[in-house]
Amino acid sequence: MAIGGREGEQSGLLWSGRGGIGVCGNFWWWGLAAVRWSGRGGIRVCGNFWWWGLAAVRWSGRGGSGPLKGVGGIETCEGWGGEFRPGGWGWQRWLGRGRGGFGGGGDGDRSGAVVVRIGGQRERRGGRSCGRARNPAEKIIDLATLTGACVVALGPSIAGVFTPNDALAKEVFSASGATGEKLWRMPLEESYLDSMKSGVADMVNTGGRQGGSITAALFLKQKIEGCFELFRQQQDAQMTVNNTTQAQLFEELRNLITQRNHDQGCTACLGWLCDLPGLAVQPARAGCAACQGWLCSLPGLATLKPIYFEIGVAKTKKGKARGHFTGREKGGGEVLGARKEVFRNWWLCRRWCLVAAGRLVALEIWGCGSRENGDAAVWRGMVVEQRSGGEAIEIDETISSQNPHNDDLSVVGVTVITGYLGAGKSTLVNHIINSEHGKKIAVILNEFGEELGVERAMINEGDGGALVEEWVELANGCICCTVKHSLVQALEQLVQRKERLDHILLETTGLANPAPLASVLWLDDQLESSVRLDSIITLKQRDDSSSFPEAYYQIAFADIIILNKVDLLAREQPEGTLEDLEKEIHKINSLANVIHSVRCQLDLSKILDCHAYDATHASHLEALLEENQSLSTGDLHDASVRTLCISEPQAMSLDKVRIWLEEILWDKKGGMDVNHCKGILNISNSDELHTLQAVREIYDIVPSRAWKKEETRMNKIVFIGQCLDEEILADSCKSCKFSAFILVAVDLSIAMNLCNTVVP
Numbered sequence: 001m002a003i004g005g006r007e008g009e010q011s012g013l014l015w016s017g018r019g020g021i022g023v024c025g026n027f028w029w030w031g032l033a034a035v036r037w038s039g040r041g042g043i044r045v046c047g048n049f050w051w052w053g054l055a056a057v058r059w060s061g062r063g064g065s066g067p068l069k070g071v072g073g074i075e076t077c078e079g080w081g082g083e084f085r086p087g088g089w090g091w092q093r094w095l096g097r098g099r100g101g102f103g104g105g106g107d108g109d110r111s112g113a114v115v116v117r118i119g120g121q122r123e124r125r126g127g128r129s130c131g132r133a134r135n136p137a138e139k140i141i142d143l144a145t146l147t148g149a150c151v152v153a154l155g156p157s158i159a160g161v162f163t164p165n166d167a168l169a170k171e172v173f174s175a176s177g178a179t180g181e182k183l184w185r186m187p188l189e190e191s192y193l194d195s196m197k198s199g200v201a202d203m204v205n206t207g208g209r210q211g212g213s214i215t216a217a218l219f220l221k222q223k224i225e226g227c228f229e230l231f232r233q234q235q236d237a238q239m240t241v242n243n244t245t246q247a248q249l250f251e252e253l254r255n256l257i258t259q260r261n262h263d264q265g266c267t268a269c270l271g272w273l274c275d276l277p278g279l280a281v282q283p284a285r286a287g288c289a290a291c292q293g294w295l296c297s298l299p300g301l302a303t304l305k306p307i308y309f310e311i312g313v314a315k316t317k318k319g320k321a322r323g324h325f326t327g328r329e330k331g332g333g334e335v336l337g338a339r340k341e342v343f344r345n346w347w348l349c350r351r352w353c354l355v356a357a358g359r360l361v362a363l364e365i366w367g368c369g370s371r372e373n374g375d376a377a378v379w380r381g382m383v384v385e386q387r388s389g390g391e392a393i394e395i396d397e398t399i400s401s402q403n404p405h406n407d408d409l410s411v412v413g414v415t416v417i418t419g420y421l422g423a424g425k426s427t428l429v430n431h432i433i434n435s436e437h438g439k440k441i442a443v444i445l446n447e448f449g450e451e452l453g454v455e456r457a458m459i460n461e462g463d464g465g466a467l468v469e470e471w472v473e474l475a476n477g478c479i480c481c482t483v484k485h486s487l488v489q490a491l492e493q494l495v496q497r498k499e500r501l502d503h504i505l506l507e508t509t510g511l512a513n514p515a516p517l518a519s520v521l522w523l524d525d526q527l528e529s530s531v532r533l534d535s536i537i538t539l540k541q542r543d544d545s546s547s548f549p550e551a552y553y554q555i556a557f558a559d560i561i562i563l564n565k566v567d568l569l570a571r572e573q574p575e576g577t578l579e580d581l582e583k584e585i586h587k588i589n590s591l592a593n594v595i596h597s598v599r600c601q602l603d604l605s606k607i608l609d610c611h612a613y614d615a616t617h618a619s620h621l622e623a624l625l626e627e628n629q630s631l632s633t634g635d636l637h638d639a640s641v642r643t644l645c646i647s648e649p650q651a652m653s654l655d656k657v658r659i660w661l662e663e664i665l666w667d668k669k670g671g672m673d674v675n676h677c678k679g680i681l682n683i684s685n686s687d688e689l690h691t692l693q694a695v696r697e698i699y700d701i702v703p704s705r706a707w708k709k710e711e712t713r714m715n716k717i718v719f720i721g722q723c724l725d726e727e728i729l730a731d732s733c734k735s736c737k738f739s740a741f742i743l744v745a746v747d748l749s750i751a752m753n754l755c756n757t758v759v760p
């Protein structure tokens, strides 16, 4: 995107690309071999500058005397991408959308807008603080995969170019002519913006499948425009700090850190971004520059209070100062278990990304976690590092602030009740609310418009309706697609009630696919959300034919399957039918607990408070995996949904497991489509058994308990999905074995050639 410069100003060029933890963290740590599909833009930019040596980068933004022309900005999207947050995908889970999405929509990569936006601002700030480049970058080239839609349109060898600026297009095309890189100019069809209207965010981040790369580009354009004008106005006001010495700047940062009011920032940045001069593009109360209020207005996300986290500073052999993860809480004890892993990974990622930027930089580490006493907390540490290898300064003020919203941390379990048409969902809801359990239960019903009120009428809520604390009807669409936002709002209202609920039942339509619901409800423990996904229950009856794909998915994602109407089965086909049905279910999902019932009359302890997605629930998971030891693996190339179990005795590297899983879950390695996945892992250098859970592309690996002495340490993973290939899974799994050697491969890209050719 080109941003028009001021009169008389020499223009700078900013290369921008999105990076996330799956990308940059692994990338810098494990080498380029770990590059993920998503976020490659960031990698391209990193790669260019890394290849030539960071010393070559001139942050003046005008080429200067360095061999590279331009400025590289790898912006790491926190909050909206979820990738940088402790716990990995937690934020996305809440948002319930794809990678990097921060408007209300399905696809990711649009966070490039924020990348470009903040990147542009930071470059300006970087220039200012170094006292060199007073001009901002006037041209920005954002390298983005645009969710891959451009590859669908143009194939793998031609890159699409979107810009409203003909001069910049000409420049880029002349560079492409010189380098032999193939580019094709794509239209920015403004009328497509109509498909991106949102009732929740300022716009959705995707217009759907059609014209996917165009709507992605429009989204970027939309977000960038206006921002720079605002920034320019602010910059004028802030020029006074241009000549600030570095010592003053440290002081300035230190003051900002200690003085700011964290209640003003959102949980994406806790005011860090919005308070820094030049980054506050809008008032903090409306959200900071990182999320524009989108994250902080979501339920459950504005409930964290910050505390301080210790970062050590050491000198490298070359005398360069570098911060390092100490594993200690400031003034407190050791950070343990899941949090330690989470923070360590996050730290690695953040450190590398920002140090790689090679300028005066504030390194920051923060994240969400539970303290042992149950308080919600955000951990924060900060190191300010000098650009050219000078002394590092550790800022050691402890930051603490009270959180007014976080008095009650009890979490309400949500049971999703799904099942094909007429399978008995309402019968089960009826049974639950009419049973003796002493719980305050709310029911969320999802109905299509024409059925409005019918479902509710069919449920007998006792005399005067006293048995149900709250009814919420989500009409006019299926909960897994069109009314997902209403679901979030409904949950928010329910958990904010004065009187706490004990449980929420969510009855879907017969055609719902539970996967998107799981991604909305399955939250990170660290996020301290007020709701948690307790389990997905699927009602199954004999007549649910396998020819209905929804019925397949409902079984594949289920934690509990109620084989209902067994009275009819016994009456109509007494011999062997029940066993056959059970076998059929187990072929699809051998991890689910199958319960037989007549009119859903069953023991509630088997279906409520199952904690199927909790990190602490390892024993149940282990038992399930034990039963799956002898799974049949025949007939594996069949496209139907089925279960496959692989095991590997040797310890695995956690980072490699993540890379491996992401290739399977995100990139669909070997054409496999994994719906659901559970496992226990033997992680190298750890005495704890780790559990793995995945629903679609969302996954979680957490340490669960210490390995027992008498136990044989083992990795065992069960996959449920389509086109599963045991050979590919087992072979590729071997690549996760812990090894001290790392292969680093360097990928030269289109961006690399262009970067050296485009004259800013």
Ligand SMILES: Nc1nc2c(ncn2[C@@H]2O[C@H](COP(=O)(O)OP(=O)(O)OP(=O)(O)O)[C@@H](O)[C@H]2O)c(=O)[nH]1
Residues within 6 Å of the ligand: 419, 420, 421, 422, 423, 424, 425, 426, 427, 428, 455, 458, 509, 510, 539, 564, 565, 566, 567, 568, 597, 598, 599, 600
């Ligand atoms: N014989 C028999 N009938 C049952 C059983 N369970 C439910 N039914 C009946 O099956 C019919 C459908 O049950 P519902 O609970 O309404 O099923 P549902 O899944 O909510 O249906 P939809 O919302 O239309 O998808 C009702 O007439 C129930 O009385 C059972 O175990 N045996």
